[in-house]
Amino acid sequence: MIVPLEHVLMLAIILFSLGLVCTLVWRSNVIMLLIGIEIMLNAAMLVFVGSSCHWGKADGQVFALMIMAMTSAEVSLALALVVYLHRRRNTVDVDEFRELRD
Amino acid sequence: MEQTLFYILAVVTVIGTILAITEKHPVHAIVYLVTSFFSLAVIFFLLAAPLIAMFEIIIYAGAVMVLFMFVIMMLDLGRPDEAKRPALRQWLLPLILGGIILVSIGLLAAGHSGVPDAAGEITVREFAVTLFRKYGVAIEIISMQLLFAVVGALYLGRRRRP
Amino acid sequence: MLMNSGSCGTKMKICLELIILLPLLGGIANALLGGRLLSRRGSEVMACAAIWGSFAATLAVAAVYSSPVTLEIASWLAAFDFNAAFSLYLDPLSLLLCLMITFVCGLIHIYAVGYMRDDPSFVRFFALLNLFVAAMLTLVLAGNLPLLYLGWEGVGFCSYALIGFWYKDPKNATAGRKAFIVTRIGDIGLGIAIVWLFQLFGTLSITEINKMGFLMPMGVITALGLLMLLAAMGKSAQVPLMVWLPDAMAGPTPVSAQIHAATMVTAGVYLLMRMFPLIGVSATVTAAIAVTGALTAFYGATCALAQRDLKRILAFSTISQIGYMMLGVGAGAISAATFHLLVHAFFKALLFLGAGCVITALHHEQDIFRMGGLRRTLPGTYWPFLAGALCLAGVPLTGGFFSKDGILGAVWLKGGILYGGLYIVGLITAFITAVYTMRMLLIVFGGEIPLNPPLSKGEVKPLPRIMEWPLIPLALLGLCGGIINLPDYLGRGLLNSFLAQPGSQEQILSHSTELLLQGVAVVVALVGMSTAWLRFGGLRRQLRMAEAQQQARGLNAFLLNGWRVDALYGLLFIRPYVWLSSLLWQRIDEGCIDDSLDSMASLLGRCGQWLGSWGQGRVSLSLISMAAGAALMIVWLAWMVL
Numbered sequence: 001m002i003v004p005l006e007h008v009l010m011l012a013i014i015l016f017s018l019g020l021v022c023t024l025v026w027r028s029n030v031i032m033l034l035i036g037i038e039i040m041l042n043a044a045m046l047v048f049v050g051s052s053c054h055w056g057k058a059d060g061q062v063f064a065l066m067i068m069a070m071t072s073a074e075v076s077l078a079l080a081l082v083v084y085l086h087r088r089r090n091t092v093d094v095d096e097f098r099e100l101r102d
Numbered sequence: 103m104e105q106t107l108f109y110i111l112a113v114v115t116v117i118g119t120i121l122a123i124t125e126k127h128p129v130h131a132i133v134y135l136v137t138s139f140f141s142l143a144v145i146f147f148l149l150a151a152p153l154i155a156m157f158e159i160i161i162y163a164g165a166v167m168v169l170f171m172f173v174i175m176m177l178d179l180g181r182p183d184e185a186k187r188p189a190l191r192q193w194l195l196p197l198i199l200g201g202i203i204l205v206s207i208g209l210l211a212a213g214h215s216g217v218p219d220a221a222g223e224i225t226v227r228e229f230a231v232t233l234f235r236k237y238g239v240a241i242e243i244i245s246m247q248l249l250f251a252v253v254g255a256l257y258l259g260r261r262r263r264p
Numbered sequence: 265m266l267m268n269s270g271s272c273g274t275k276m277k278i279c280l281e282l283i284i285l286l287p288l289l290g291g292i293a294n295a296l297l298g299g300r301l302l303s304r305r306g307s308e309v310m311a312c313a314a315i316w317g318s319f320a321a322t323l324a325v326a327a328v329y330s331s332p333v334t335l336e337i338a339s340w341l342a343a344f345d346f347n348a349a350f351s352l353y354l355d356p357l358s359l360l361l362c363l364m365i366t367f368v369c370g371l372i373h374i375y376a377v378g379y380m381r382d383d384p385s386f387v388r389f390f391a392l393l394n395l396f397v398a399a400m401l402t403l404v405l406a407g408n409l410p411l412l413y414l415g416w417e418g419v420g421f422c423s424y425a426l427i428g429f430w431y432k433d434p435k436n437a438t439a440g441r442k443a444f445i446v447t448r449i450g451d452i453g454l455g456i457a458i459v460w461l462f463q464l465f466g467t468l469s470i471t472e473i474n475k476m477g478f479l480m481p482m483g484v485i486t487a488l489g490l491l492m493l494l495a496a497m498g499k500s501a502q503v504p505l506m507v508w509l510p511d512a513m514a515g516p517t518p519v520s521a522q523i524h525a526a527t528m529v530t531a532g533v534y535l536l537m538r539m540f541p542l543i544g545v546s547a548t549v550t551a552a553i554a555v556t557g558a559l560t561a562f563y564g565a566t567c568a569l570a571q572r573d574l575k576r577i578l579a580f581s582t583i584s585q586i587g588y589m590m591l592g593v594g595a596g597a598i599s600a601a602t603f604h605l606l607v608h609a610f611f612k613a614l615l616f617l618g619a620g621c622v623i624t625a626l627h628h629e630q631d632i633f634r635m636g637g638l639r640r641t642l643p644g645t646y647w648p649f650l651a652g653a654l655c656l657a658g659v660p661l662t663g664g665f666f667s668k669d670g671i672l673g674a675v676w677l678k679g680g681i682l683y684g685g686l687y688i689v690g691l692i693t694a695f696i697t698a699v700y701t702m703r704m705l706l707i708v709f710g711g712e713i714p715l716n717p718p719l720s721k722g723e724v725k726p727l728p729r730i731m732e733w734p735l736i737p738l739a740l741l742g743l744c745g746g747i748i749n750l751p752d753y754l755g756r757g758l759l760n761s762f763l764a765q766p767g768s769q770e771q772i773l774s775h776s777t778e779l780l781l782q783g784v785a786v787v788v789a790l791v792g793m794s795t796a797w798l799r800f801g802g803l804r805r806q807l808r809m810a811e812a813q814q815q816a817r818g819l820n821a822f823l824l825n826g827w828r829v830d831a832l833y834g835l836l837f838i839r840p841y842v843w844l845s846s847l848l849w850q851r852i853d854e855g856c857i858d859d860s861l862d863s864m865a866s867l868l869g870r871c872g873q874w875l876g877s878w879g880q881g882r883v884s885l886s887l888i889s890m891a892a893g894a895a896l897m898i899v900w901l902a903w904m905v906l
Binding site: 001002003011025046059069075082084 | 104132135165173177
Binding site: 195196199200202203206207209210213 | 888891892894895898899901902905906
């Protein structure tokens, strides 16, 4: 392995927290929120791939592939939702949609 | 040499992501993000996962991000130059939380010392065998999930008769 | 179970018990059966019969009386070494008082039958009246202090209930409450004294305590005496606790006659007389009693001079006369004070009953400046009333003259600067007494019938016979009462010898001094009466009537309002008390306690709402919460691992 696993993990962690920040901070645009989620998922994929390389097994890469598949499904549905909501309210501000409360 | 390459690519990824986060124009943000995905794919390649690298570029940067782009342009969210970036006050709490998580996991990760079994090259063949033999059921399930997603997206996206 | 210091047959025992039991049973029976089983006539007859039966029993006891007797009827309070039984003590003082109480109350009951003829709540009235007599007799016959206190409280309660008898008018209820509360202040003194006496002597029997007085230092005796003086001040309406008696005239007139002239107000004096062997040795106490008495006598007389309400004149007069009795006790002349107590009971009850007749005849008019000419229209009331007024003023040869003079003589005998000053005060008060008595007589009965109808409430109503004839025995007793205790130069004082304690000697005035003092008293009385005649008699009466239509001013207003003591007490005590209670009510009870509960409830509500605000459908909030939770868990994990 070209670099120690710790370094790969550090990179992944940095990317993960950046994605988290993006998710939390972008209330005014739900698309940016979804982008944050993408970043976090990528960071997870990096962890899987790095550890798969570290231990020489292919299982990590398999799982990275599955993450990708799942992400595609999720993104398509999420964006369909965004389109739908935008048609209803003509806004993409997350805080505007509050009907689901007690 | 691959080591230096890795670090350069790591820096590129991080900078790209940071720019993507702080960009107020969604299309610009997506472009930055594609950049960071590209460098991430090369990192994958360096980490002996060429297939995953290819998939990253084709599926992630190619399909998912383009889908994002489609939706952004379809929604036509108004004048992007006048869009507001979130205020500094709104950045504070997420930064704190992100920082906490970063530090904690970082400490955890740094303290890890694992012993590698055998650092060997993982070939595509080995990957395919693992995928279809060991995780065959998972593939079926994932394909069903993709089916659900297609149906759902179709349903949500249909136009109602006004 | 009898313990006696003389022979006492079973007949005497039964009669003694009957004295108290008959009124008690009469009251209970009236209360239980009155409205339901018995007719109106039946209730009235039972009430009167109870009292007259008690009088008959007292006469029977008096006939065989020879020496003091103690009779224990049943045990009552007994715990550890505290023992108070229902024990009665009969000695000359209590025997005389029982005779007077039962006789006068009997007459008043008969009078009340006529007075309350139109009142629907006669059951309550007669029951309370009987209960009152029972309580008063218990007080007088009590052999130990707790039983005395029981009677004391009983008369206080019955007085409260009877003053506020027509309770639907808030003024009457307030007057009843005022009487109860003010006498309560005095009762505290008696309560403390009783407990302290038990702590000192270990027994509460009156005879034994009186014998053991020499054991205690003078300071303790003085303190005990002052406490009992406080109790007497409350019950007998002395300064400073006299404010309740004028307002107590809100009750029916028979009540005023019975309770506030003849019996309850003398209870304080009786207490002091009973405990005199104990507390009389302290010069401070006797001086305090005498000063209280003289001051009260003066206060009552001056206030009576300016009153407009007939019953209030008599109320202040009662205050004044009881002051005389206290003065007598303070001067050490128990028999003189007792004499005045008895004769005063007769003529004051007479005056009150007469006033009741006048008021009823004039359709419940009580302002004397709206009366007149009644000597022609109500002769049956006028002559007894005149007799009572002469006794009160101290006209020579009436019972009132001899009794009042006995007290003044005893004060003179005591000597010293204090008692000399008190003698002067007593003389001045006698003068004022004569003046206000004649004023009352001349204005109410003098003159002609008011000519302009707007002043009076209508034609004079004829009175039932039953209201007028009880006045006659009282008038006779008042006029001839002097026979009971003639001064020494005329013969033996019967009362003096009857009441004399074996072994004690009361100093006797020399005959010449006594004649001199009596001469001075006669002069004072006659001068007073002529002053009143000059101001209120004949034609001048019309002038006074016209003057009285205007509002009272200056000295007149000051005296009319009882030296404005009510206002003073209101300022000193009632307003701070009301302020404090409203503070406690609004600021503390409602503000702090209620509010703290309310604010705790609303705090919980707000907490719930705040917690509930987490459940608003905002996605960003959910995301932040999730991230925070994740951060927490990860930090903890890192902490554990590292």
